[in-house]
Amino acid sequence: MSTSSTNRKLLDPAALVKLGRLTLESRQAMVGNVAGKHKSPHRGSSVEFAEYREYQPGDDLRRLDWRAYGRSDRFFIKEFEADTNLRVCLVVDGSGSMRYGAPKNPGNGESLYSKFEFASRMASLLGFVAIRQGEAAGLTIASGKQAKGAPKTTDFTLPPRRRPSHLGLVQDALESYHPSGEGDLPATLHTLAEQTKQRAMVIVFSDLFSDPEELGSAFQHLKFRKHDTIVFHLLEQRELEFTFDRTTRFVDLEGGAPIVAEPATMGRQYRIALERYLELLGDGVRKADVDYHRAMIEEKPEDILGRFLLARMQRRGRA
Amino acid sequence: MSFLQSWILLGLPFLGLPVVIHLIHKRRHRVVEWGAMMFLLQGAQMSRGMQRLRHFLLLLFRTLAVAGLIIGLGRPLAGGWLGGMGGGRPDTVFVLLDRSASMNELVHAGGATKLATGVSRIAEALENSEASRLVCVDSVSLEITELGEASDLLSLPLAQETAAIADLPAMLEVATEYLQRNQAGRAEIWICSDGQSSDWRPEDGRWKLLQEAIVAMPAGVRVNVLNFTESEGEDYSIRVERAERVTTRDANGVRTELVLDLRLRAAPEPIEEGASGSTPVSLPVAIDLGGARSIVQIELANGEGELKGHRMPLDKANGEGWGFVELPTDANAADNRFYFTFGTGDIQETLIVWEDSSVRDVLRFAAEAPSSESTEYIVRDHPITETGDLDLVGASLLLWQGALPQDADALAVEHFLERGGNVIFLPPAEGAQHVFEGCSWGSPVELEEGEESSSPTSWRSEDDLLRNGEDGTPLTVKELRVRQLTPAQGDLTRLAGFASGETLLSRAPTSRGGLYFLSTLPSPAFSNLAIQGVVLVAMVQRGLEAAALAQGSRGQQNAGNLDPLLSAAGYEMQSEVQEEWLLSEQLFHSGVIQSGENLIAINRALDEDRSRGLDEGSLAELMPEVEMSLVTGSAKETGLVEEIWRIFLMLMLLALLGEALLCITESSPALHAKKGAEA
Numbered sequence: 002m003s004t005s006s007t008n009r010k011l012l013d014p015a016a017l018v019k020l021g022r023l024t025l026e027s028r029q030a031m032v033g034n035v036a037g038k039h040k041s042p043h044r045g046s047s048v049e050f051a052e053y054r055e056y057q058p059g060d061d062l063r064r065l066d067w068r069a070y071g072r073s074d075r076f077f078i079k080e081f082e083a084d085t086n087l088r089v090c091l092v093v094d095g096s097g098s099m100r101y102g103a104p105k106n107p108g109n110g111e112s113l114y115s116k117f118e119f120a121s122r123m124a125s126l127l128g129f130v131a132i133r134q135g136e137a138a139g140l141t142i143a144s145g146k147q148a149k150g151a152p153k154t155t156d157f158t159l160p161p162r163r164r165p166s167h168l169g170l171v172q173d174a175l176e177s178y179h180p181s182g183e184g185d186l187p188a189t190l191h192t193l194a195e196q197t198k199q200r201a202m203v204i205v206f207s208d209l210f211s212d213p214e215e216l217g218s219a220f221q222h223l224k225f226r227k228h229d230t231i232v233f234h235l236l237e238q239r240e241l242e243f244t245f246d247r248t249t250r251f252v253d254l255e256g257g258a259p260i261v262a263e264p265a266t267m268g269r270q271y272r273i274a275l276e277r278y279l280e281l282l283g284d285g286v287r288k289a290d291v292d293y294h295r296a297m298i299e300e301k302p303e304d305i306l307g308r309f310l311l312a313r314m315q316r317r318g319r320a
Numbered sequence: 321m322s323f324l325q326s327w328i329l330l331g332l333p334f335l336g337l338p339v340v341i342h343l344i345h346k347r348r349h350r351v352v353e354w355g356a357m358m359f360l361l362q363g364a365q366m367s368r369g370m371q372r373l374r375h376f377l378l379l380l381f382r383t384l385a386v387a388g389l390i391i392g393l394g395r396p397l398a399g400g401w402l403g404g405m406g407g408g409r410p411d412t413v414f415v416l417l418d419r420s421a422s423m424n425e426l427v428h429a430g431g432a433t434k435l436a437t438g439v440s441r442i443a444e445a446l447e448n449s450e451a452s453r454l455v456c457v458d459s460v461s462l463e464i465t466e467l468g469e470a471s472d473l474l475s476l477p478l479a480q481e482t483a484a485i486a487d488l489p490a491m492l493e494v495a496t497e498y499l500q501r502n503q504a505g506r507a508e509i510w511i512c513s514d515g516q517s518s519d520w521r522p523e524d525g526r527w528k529l530l531q532e533a534i535v536a537m538p539a540g541v542r543v544n545v546l547n548f549t550e551s552e553g554e555d556y557s558i559r560v561e562r563a564e565r566v567t568t569r570d571a572n573g574v575r576t577e578l579v580l581d582l583r584l585r586a587a588p589e590p591i592e593e594g595a596s597g598s599t600p601v602s603l604p605v606a607i608d609l610g611g612a613r614s615i616v617q618i619e620l621a622n623g624e625g626e627l628k629g630h631r632m633p634l635d636k637a638n639g640e641g642w643g644f645v646e647l648p649t650d651a652n653a654a655d656n657r658f659y660f661t662f663g664t665g666d667i668q669e670t671l672i673v674w675e676d677s678s679v680r681d682v683l684r685f686a687a688e689a690p691s692s693e694s695t696e697y698i699v700r701d702h703p704i705t706e707t708g709d710l711d712l713v714g715a716s717l718l719l720w721q722g723a724l725p726q727d728a729d730a731l732a733v734e735h736f737l738e739r740g741g742n743v744i745f746l747p748p749a750e751g752a753q754h755v756f757e758g759c760s761w762g763s764p765v766e767l768e769e770g771e772e773s774s775s776p777t778s779w780r781s782e783d784d785l786l787r788n789g790e791d792g793t794p795l796t797v798k799e800l801r802v803r804q805l806t807p808a809q810g811d812l813t814r815l816a817g818f819a820s821g822e823t824l825l826s827r828a829p830t831s832r833g834g835l836y837f838l839s840t841l842p843s844p845a846f847s848n849l850a851i852q853g854v855v856l857v858a859m860v861q862r863g864l865e866a867a868a869l870a871q872g873s874r875g876q877q878n879a880g881n882l883d884p885l886l887s888a889a890g891y892e893m894q895s896e897v898q899e900e901w902l903l904s905e906q907l908f909h910s911g912v913i914q915s916g917e918n919l920i921a922i923n924r925a926l927d928e929d930r931s932r933g934l935d936e937g938s939l940a941e942l943m944p945e946v947e948m949s950l951v952t953g954s955a956k957e958t959g960l961v962e963e964i965w966r967i968f969l970m971l972m973l974l975a976l977l978g979e980a981l982l983c984i985t986e987s988s989p990a991l992h993a994k995k996g997a998e999a
Contacts, residue, residue, distance in 0.1 A: 098355030116355070210358055240356045248345065251354040260360050261349060265983055266371040270363030278359065 011125035011172050016303035023310040025130050027087055027202055027229050053077040087136040087202055088161040090193060090228075091124040093117070093175065094207030095157070096145035096184025097255035101208070101237065102298065114298055116235045120206030121175040122302040123233060127204060128171050130310065137161035140171045143189035143207070145182030145255065153185045156192065161201070183255040186211050190219035194226045202229045209234050213278055217285025224289045231292040231309075234282075238299060241275065243268045328394040335390075338382030342375070374982055381979040388972030392965040411505030411539065413451040414495045415442055415473060417458045418488065418513035419908075421879075421924040424481040424654035425514070425555060427548065434548040435481050438512035439473050441546065446470035451508070457494050459486035459519070460880065460908050464498055480900060481654060482908040483924040484880030486519035489526040496533045496541075505539040514548045515934040518927030522934060522942060523831040531943040543948040549933040555587035556620070557655035557929040558605060558647045561869060563876075564692055565634060565663040578609065578632045578662055582645060584618045584625040585929050587652075607632065609643035628790055634662075640919055642894060642912040655929060659895060659912050659921035661875035668864050671715045672701035675722030675748055682842040682850045683719045683746075686860040697864075712736040716867035717860065718743045721841065723752035723761075730756055737833035740926075742867040744836040744859070747806035757835060759810030759828050766804050767818070774801045776824050779816035785836065785859045786816055786825065795855050800824075802847040808837035825859075832927065834866060869926060875918070878925040880908045891915035 056065060056076035066079040095117070102115035114122070128138040139161035144154045157178065159170055186207050193203060203223055209216060209232070223230045239245070245264035252259045286293040296305045354360065423435040432440070446454065447470050454467040458478040465478060488511070499507050513519060534541045562581035567574060584603060601620045606613055609632060618625045634641075640663030647656040670687035674680035680701055687699045702710065704722040710732045712718060718736060720743060725733050733743060733756070747761050754760060767774045779786045779797050788794045797816060805822060812826035815836075828835040842849035842856055849856045895911040907913070912921050936950045 098357075101353060101355035208355055210356060245350075245352075248349040250349050250351045251357065251360055252351060253357045254353050254355045255357065257357055260357070260364060261346070262360060262364065263371065263374075266374045267360070267363050270370075271359050274359040274362035275356070 011122050011175060012129060013122070013303070016122075016126060016301070017129065019303045019307055020126060020130055020310065023130065023307065024134050024314060025087070025089070025127065025136065025202075025310060026313040026316070053079060087131065088197070088199060089127070089131040089136055089138040090141060090161060090197060090201050090203045091128055091138060091171070092141045092143060092186075092189065092193065092203060092205045092207075093120045093124050093178075094184055094186055094205070094209075095142040095178055095180045096186070096210075097181045097253075098184060098208050098210050099180040099235075100254050101240075115180075116208055116237070116298055117178075117180045119235060119296075119298045119302060120233070121172075123206055123296070123306060124175060124204070125168070125172050126303060126306055128168050130306075132163065132165055132168050135163060137163045138167065138171065140174055141189060141193055142174065142178050143184065143186050145180075145184045153188055154182070156189050181256075183257075184211060187215040187219040190216075191222050194219070194222040194228065197226065197228065200227045200229070202231065204231045204233070206233045206235060208236065209282060213281035213285055216282065217289060220285060220289030220291045224291075229292070230289065231294070232286060233294050233296045233305070235296050235298055238297065243271045243275075325393065325395050328390060331390045331393075332387075335383050335386050337386060338379055342379055342382075378979060378982050381975040381982070384975035385972045385979065388968040388970075388975060392968035392972065394965075396964050396968065410451045410508040410542070412453040412455060412499065412502075412507040413446060414498075414507065414509040415446075415454070415456045415467075416488070416491045416495065416509060416511045416513075417456065417478065418486040418491075418511070418516075418519055419459045419478075419480065419482045419484065420486040420514075420516065420519050421481065421483045421654040421928045422514050422516050422519075422652065423512075423548070425548075425652035426553060428553070433481060434514055435512065438546050438548060439476075442510050442512060443470045443473040446473075446510075455495075455498065457491050459488075459491055460484055460905055462487075462490055462494055464494065477900070477902050482879060482905060483654060483910040483922070483928075484908040485878065485925045485928060486513070486516075488513065488520045489524050489530060492530050493526065496530060496537075499537060499541065500533070507537070507539065507541045509541060509543045511543065511545045512548075513545065515545075515939060516928070517831070517932055517934050517938075518925070520934055520939070520942070521831055522938060527942045531945055534943065534946050541946070543943070543946055545939060545948065545950045547933075547936070547939065547950055549935070553651035555651040555655070556603060556647055557585045557587070557652075558645050558658050559583045559585070559923075559926070559929060560645055560658050560660040561626075562692075563643075563660035563662045565640070566631075576634045578634050578643075580607070580627070580630040580632065580645075580660070582616075582618060582627040582630065584620055584627075584647075586620060586623040603647060606646045607643065608646065610641060642919055642921060644895070644912075654910075655924060657910060658923050659910055661912065661919045661921045667696045667698060667714075668717075668868050669698040669700070669715045670717045670719060670860070670864060671710075671712060672699060673704050673710070673718070673720045673722065673725075674701060675704045676841065676843065677703075678843050679721050679746065679841050682853075682856070683721070683860070686853065686857045687717065687719065687864065689857045689861065691861045691865070712741065716741055717864045719746065719860070720744070721746035722748045724754040724756040724759070726754055726756075737830050737835060740832050740867060742834040742836070742863040744838055744863055745808070746838050746841055747808075749841075751806065757810075757828055757830070759808055759812065759835075759837065762807045762809045764804055764806045765822060767802055767820070767822070769803070772819060774803065775818070776800055776802075776816045777819045779825070784815055784827065785862050786855075787862070795858055796852060797855055799852045800848060800855060802840050804846045805839040807839050812837065834863065836863070876921050876923070879910060879922050881925070891920075894919070 053066065053069065054077065056078055060078050064078050064080075066077050069075070069077040069079070099117035099120065100115050102118070124140065128140070131138040140157070140159040142157040144156050146153050157174060159167070159174060184207075186205070186209065190203075190205070197203075220230055220232075243264060245268070248261065248263045250259055250261045283293075285291075294305070294309060296302075417435065417439065419435060423438075424433050426432070427434055427437045431437070454470060454472075456465045456467055456473065456476065456478065457463070458465070460482050461478065465476070467473065467476070491511075492509070495509055534543070559582070560580060561583050562579065564579045565576065566579050567576050569575075582605060584605065586601075602617050603620060603625075604615050605618050605627070606615050607630075614632070616627060616630060618627050640661065642659060642661040644657050644659045646658075650656065672680055672683050672687065674683070684699050684701065688697050690697060700711075700715075704720075708728075710729055712732055712735075715736070718733065718741060720733075724730075724745065737743060745756075747764075751763055752761055776797050779795075781788050781794055786795055786797060802818075802824065805824065807823055808826055810828060812823070812828055814823045814826050816824040818824065822839070824839050826837045826839075828837070838859075840847040840849065844850070891907070891913040892915075893906060893911055894914050897906065897911070898909070901909055907922060910923050912919065914920075939950055940948060
């Protein structure tokens, strides 16, 4: 697929080449407007037989199985699996903490991605893969509260569309968005679960720095709505290891009060809190059947996506 | 604790430096924009107390490190004594120097003497003392010498060894009297000695009085003893026990000879086995007579050796003269030479106190019997009822027959013993209850007639009053017949006794001199001692000789014990005089003087050769209630006070180590492992 969108910053041609032959597979049946490559929960006309059921008045007589009638002297309607297209909802966390990025590359002095840039690249690439295979892709940027106790601002939303030009809108939205404020991803996910009537694939890109119980609740909500939820948990190495060597003033990217901490005394407690959070989060995603992936932002987005897509294809037996 | 470079302590305000740096450091820190604040907030809540403790410990360690550095650079001094000096700064410091002959012993081969080493260490220890008065008392003059500063001790002529015996209780008396007279504040008394019992006199009754005087001082007195008990090398001493000019006639004509009895001793506590053990050691002894030198070998076994009756030809015209015997150089040069005179005619005086005149006559006969032709024997006597003016000056032997002395008489006899005199007590005709030195006479006992029951069956023949003759012939003690005896009671050593268990002759323990109890009388009603006079004469003469040896004789005096009248009459040194000797102390060194018509050899006292050193326990028991520190001097120690900067350097290093441990950033291996498993 060659569109003007491939020239955009978020779509690296080399990355597109890497993902060129991979497809996005859903773990469950989807409901779409047009025929596609994914299973649909509705029965319809197709080449793949599903089941027999007894004839009900009003059924299309063309779908009667006369051979079955000949054998059993009873009327049966022959039903087939109906394939449909996929709705992909890309959810990118737009809170202030997503501005955090890996330190400058000591080799060439360049700055690596911030978490938001990283999420944007991943979302763009996945959107490209989805639209290329005829799926509908949309975007939701979860905005944060601009101040402590302030009401949550409205999330930016682009509904899923199959048009290739829609990918340009997605990228424009991501490139123009400036992450800020205190994140409230669970609220965004709850809203998305309510507003998306049909089954969809919800792909979340976030650092998930929220209450793990609230996050678990939001994931449960998505599961209840029969969405296929995928989470890319964006982390950086220092966040896991807290490898600071001297007293540091930590400025809150979400607008909170700064903290001056000495790694020697704070490090252990930080790691204890982090481990506890990861355990709770792990419980939440397991219970909600979320396809969870920890994405270290020191890696290349296409590498992470390549592993993800390949794993899905293998699960579907299409690799 | 004191400091060699106390000006560095001006840097102590820098102890606050870590606190200041900490405060500055808190303001200067790296700024990081951080997203995972929720974990930091949780961590901060959990680690607030720990962080405060860590800050406190960090500041403590850093302050300790700076303190260790500053104090270490100040070169602190402390030692076994100074460590305990925290109680307060002394107002007066006394230095008591034992200048006896044994202090001339080298601390180690090629090193300084015990006295010089002790003086040097005390001077070093007192170098930084802030006492207002520094006073020295030496064992020779027993006079107070005030010093300007501690280093004056090193150049003090009073800090030289002599041949005289020391009297530690007398020195302490001088010190305590000075403190009482001057109403001094807190005082310290430093004693430099080798702990020799003849100098310390542990049996002396003055120790109790000294303790009371010291304890009663309101400001407190601390006594520090630098006790040089160890010897680093072999030490032998030589002594002339007899130097007699003898004229003999034989077929070849008249010969005049000098007869010498020499006794060689190893140090009382020899370091090496060979010195006193079973392996005999033979030492060459040089005999110098009027510049003519000859060498004789004396074999030493079990720590002692002797040469009896060594004869050397004399010029007939040489009526009197002097000489010396000398050992090769060893650890103590002071006991290697012994001067002697001959032909001077000694006087040995005996005092008899009697109750029974017949006994007096027998005793007088025994005391006047000549055993040396060059000695004049003088005997005085007093009835026991007329002892008010008991004059023991000049006497070597006291024969006391009757009730034991009391009051003034007892005191006079005690002093006589202290001077080295010998006393033989004989029992009263009837029992008496008096007690002397813890001993008394018991009830008279009549022995059965017959050889077995009335003759002594055992006696000490190897030494003391009943020893065998020079040719090994035993005394005829067995010939004695005792009919009645009055046993002595008390802590006594039996020298002769009967099969029935009764004692004929016993000896009481004394620090100096000899105290004997003869349980019978030389009268027919008691025994045949008068008839068998050999035994009695031998006992009396040996008692007289031994006392004369210990006290000195007319031609032989102990250093420092010279008759004041004699020395006041003027003298002329005949032997070598060393340059460093003070004129006023010449009579305290070994040598030979001519005073009027008297030629006198001056030597160290006998006790200097055979007295043992007191151990720490014995020294501490002298004044148990006095705050006393004992430090054993040895060659291994370089000083009483040592620089202890290493301790503070270690403290600094430990503090820095602790600080480093607190600063180490922890890592989380569990998360590393988890990281690899995810994504």
